[in-house]
Amino acid sequence: MNTKDRVTIYQVAQAAGVSLATVSRVINKQGNVTDATRIKVEETIKRLGYKPSGLAQALATNKSTNIGVVIPSANYVYISNLLNGISEVAKKKGFILSLFTTSHSHEEALSMIEKVITSHVDGAIIFDDELDSEDVMKINSYSVPTVVVNSKLVGEKVGCVLFNYADVLSKYIESYYEKGGDKMMTFVHVHDGGRLLNRNEKAFLETHERLGKPFNVLNCDDSYTRTYNDFCQYFKNHKGEFLIVYRDSIAAAIENAATDTGLRIPEDLEVLSLVGTKYANIVRPTLTSLHINMEEVGQRAMYMLIDLINNELVEKSYKFQPTLIERNSTIKR
Amino acid sequence: MNTKDRVTIYQVAQAAGVSLATVSRVINKQGNVTDATRIKVEETIKRLGYKPSGLAQALATNKSTNIGVVIPSANYVYISNLLNGISEVAKKKGFILSLFTTSHSHEEALSMIEKVITSHVDGAIIFDDELDSEDVMKINSYSVPTVVVNSKLVGEKVGCVLFNYADVLSKYIESYYEKGGDKMMTFVHVHDGGRLLNRNEKAFLETHERLGKPFNVLNCDDSYTRTYNDFCQYFKNHKGEFLIVYRDSIAAAIENAATDTGLRIPEDLEVLSLVGTKYANIVRPTLTSLHINMEEVGQRAMYMLIDLINNELVEKSYKFQPTLIERNSTIKR
DNA sequence: TTGTACGCGTTATCAA
DNA sequence: TTGATAACGCGTACAA
Numbered sequence: 001m002n003t004k005d006r007v008t009i010y011q012v013a014q015a016a017g018v019s020l021a022t023v024s025r026v027i028n029k030q031g032n033v034t035d036a037t038r039i040k041v042e043e044t045i046k047r048l049g050y051k052p053s054g055l056a057q058a059l060a061t062n063k064s065t066n067i068g069v070v071i072p073s074a075n076y077v078y079i080s081n082l083l084n085g086i087s088e089v090a091k092k093k094g095f096i097l098s099l100f101t102t103s104h105s106h107e108e109a110l111s112m113i114e115k116v117i118t119s120h121v122d123g124a125i126i127f128d129d130e131l132d133s134e135d136v137m138k139i140n141s142y143s144v145p146t147v148v149v150n151s152k153l154v155g156e157k158v159g160c161v162l163f164n165y166a167d168v169l170s171k172y173i174e175s176y177y178e179k180g181g182d183k184m185m186t187f188v189h190v191h192d193g194g195r196l197l198n199r200n201e202k203a204f205l206e207t208h209e210r211l212g213k214p215f216n217v218l219n220c221d222d223s224y225t226r227t228y229n230d231f232c233q234y235f236k237n238h239k240g241e242f243l244i245v246y247r248d249s250i251a252a253a254i255e256n257a258a259t260d261t262g263l264r265i266p267e268d269l270e271v272l273s274l275v276g277t278k279y280a281n282i283v284r285p286t287l288t289s290l291h292i293n294m295e296e297v298g299q300r301a302m303y304m305l306i307d308l309i310n311n312e313l314v315e316k317s318y319k320f321q322p323t324l325i326e327r328n329s330t331i332k333r
Numbered sequence: 334m335n336t337k338d339r340v341t342i343y344q345v346a347q348a349a350g351v352s353l354a355t356v357s358r359v360i361n362k363q364g365n366v367t368d369a370t371r372i373k374v375e376e377t378i379k380r381l382g383y384k385p386s387g388l389a390q391a392l393a394t395n396k397s398t399n400i401g402v403v404i405p406s407a408n409y410v411y412i413s414n415l416l417n418g419i420s421e422v423a424k425k426k427g428f429i430l431s432l433f434t435t436s437h438s439h440e441e442a443l444s445m446i447e448k449v450i451t452s453h454v455d456g457a458i459i460f461d462d463e464l465d466s467e468d469v470m471k472i473n474s475y476s477v478p479t480v481v482v483n484s485k486l487v488g489e490k491v492g493c494v495l496f497n498y499a500d501v502l503s504k505y506i507e508s509y510y511e512k513g514g515d516k517m518m519t520f521v522h523v524h525d526g527g528r529l530l531n532r533n534e535k536a537f538l539e540t541h542e543r544l545g546k547p548f549n550v551l552n553c554d555d556s557y558t559r560t561y562n563d564f565c566q567y568f569k570n571h572k573g574e575f576l577i578v579y580r581d582s583i584a585a586a587i588e589n590a591a592t593d594t595g596l597r598i599p600e601d602l603e604v605l606s607l608v609g610t611k612y613a614n615i616v617r618p619t620l621t622s623l624h625i626n627m628e629e630v631g632q633r634a635m636y637m638l639i640d641l642i643n644n645e646l647v648e649k650s651y652k653f654q655p656t657l658i659e660r661n662s663t664i665k666r
Numbered sequence: 667t668t669g670t671a672c673g674c675g676t677t678a679t680c681a682a
Numbered sequence: 683t684t685g686a687t688a689a690c691g692c693g694t695a696c697a698a
Binding site for chain 2: 054075084088097100117119143225283
Binding site: 351352353354355358365366367370389391392393394395 | 667668674675
């Protein structure tokens with residue numbers, strides 16, 4: 001329908017009085033072209049406003065310069081940070097990102113995998129808790145190089161970037177008790193929080209069982225307002241706890257609920273946010289949190305993917321270490 | 334290099350003992366195929382794990398089912414909200430998003446436009462302050478249907494989504510003085526804040542000049558920490574102002590600086606955030622802000638683009654009205 | 667209902 | 683240094 005306008009390489013060739021092969025050479029700067037004809041061709045390209053079709057190029061070269069990115073659509077800051085990191089080095093290296101967003105549904109995530117395959121991308125970065133190893137290997141069986149974020153998985157064309165939250169959390173808990181921490185630790189569980197949360201919860205449970213310390217687990221909603229309201233009720237008859245919370249905005253909801261109920265932080269209540277972002281520093285009291293620079297993670301994943309595409313990736317697994325940033329929501333011990 | 338693995342339509346045809354045209358018909362569910370052969374073909378497709386190449390399909394049909402999205406790479410919440418809105422309806426309607434992120438550079442933005450053109454997308458959504466009408470029309474001269482966000486521009490294949498911040502701000506300022514607001518209003522200017530900020534600033538200035546009221550303009554950095562530090566200094570000898578600030582996190586920096594310097598909000602200082610997000614409700618005191626649901630904006634833009642692609646868009650311009658949400662950073666009058 | 671043959675816009679391999 | 687010409691993987695009139 002709207003093909004009429006597109007200038008093709010053939011039309012350029014005709015207008016310049018050369019063959020399309022020559023035009024192709026000029027476009028790809030392959031040399032083997034007289035300066036005279038090169039200039040002539042370049043001039044007509046500019047005159048006709050010719051732009052090569054990436055589609056046709058991709059089909060002919062079997063390289064699309066496209067990278068598929070599979071991420072949850074949730075509006076979390078750390079996800080858009082990750083995306084920006086990926087995007088930054090993709091741009092620098094001449095790749096374009098194709099976005100495949102998923103919601104909380106295994107089925108949908110699978111259909112996204114299918115789309116990634118048909119999309120003919122040169123590689124893929126996957127960060128989605130709905131997908132397990134088997135699903136990822138499926139995309140890999142179509143020989144599209146893949147880097148998985150937050151899932152231990154390596155293979156011929158697969159690399160992964162991991163987070164070491166669980167270890168860091170365990171050590172933190174140990175040192176908390178060693179240094180005389182006396183509040184009851186409570187893990188705030190978010191429904192459908194994903195693998196990262198689950199691993200943290202597991203570490204929390206195991207550490208406490210190992211140390212023989214009492215603990216508690218609470219459930220909360222993945223919504224600021226509901227969590228705020230729930231905890232306003234909760235704090236009417238709870239005090240002296242140490243809450244471990246998944247994300248900043250949930251931690252902030254809890255902090256606000258506590259403050260508005262008259263609790264003092266950190267004296268009456270301590271809060272630790274597991275996945276800290278810049279908002280940990282903005283909310284009041286500022287949040288003690290574990291922190292990983294997700295932009296860096298994105299960059300690393302993209303660099304690894306490029307290496308994987310070029311068959312140059314040696315370390316197929318990279319582990320990011322969160323740093324504990326102590327702020328005002330916990331007591332310095 | 335890695336073409337060896339890809340199963341093509343031809344191999345399916347051969348394995349199923351039919352022509353590739355028949356396979357094509359089955360894929361595209363065009364009918365005109367016996368149930369028997371259809372089943373046979375579908376079975377071999379599954380057996381061989383065949384996935385059609387989107388590239389080849391796009392080239393043959395001149396439809397890529399790809400939408401180019403040009404947005405700044407800045408990690409602002411409202412941008413990722415916009416992207417999610419776009420993504421949501423894109424997914425629903427069977428389009429894939431190609432991401433073209435820009436930084437603060439006209440040159441780079443232009444090169445992204447070029448990439449969008451060569452990318453052979455079916456349409457584009459552009460939200461980037463670096464690009465002016467001329468630049469956008471360039472993409473349009475390649476007959477790529479385009480929806481521009483935050484820039485008044487319509488044409489044969491161009492629609493736009495606009496924000497009415499300036500009007501709402503003017504009215505707010507007027508009513509502020511009418512109702513006896515007596516603090517000096519100060520506009521906090523962010524360097525390189527973009528068109529939306531500039532339009533707000535212009536409205537601020539014009540309204541004050543029209544009303545003959547004194548006012549002030551401050552400059553600040555687009556960084557939480559620096560803004561926080563700067564205003565900690567500033568508040569040592571400034572009091573009783575009404576600050577109008579572009580984004581939540583800058584407003585939060587100012588609020589925190591004020592609070593930490595001993596100012597009371599809203600008694601000693603009032604703050605209005607122009608582009609409010611969910612964080613307006615999380616920071617303390619909660620921020621009075623103008624609010625537009627950017628996810629809705631993204632959805633609308635995408636719907637408009639689809640209509641544009643199908644030559645069915647009647648209203649080529651749509652204006653979003655921000656709502657004023659009064660919270661605790663201003664005095665209710 | 668099925669198959670043949672051509673076109674989509676490139677790149678790449680040969681000859682010339 | 684150039685120019686035919688065959689791929690690339692698929693859709694689609696047209697013919698059978």
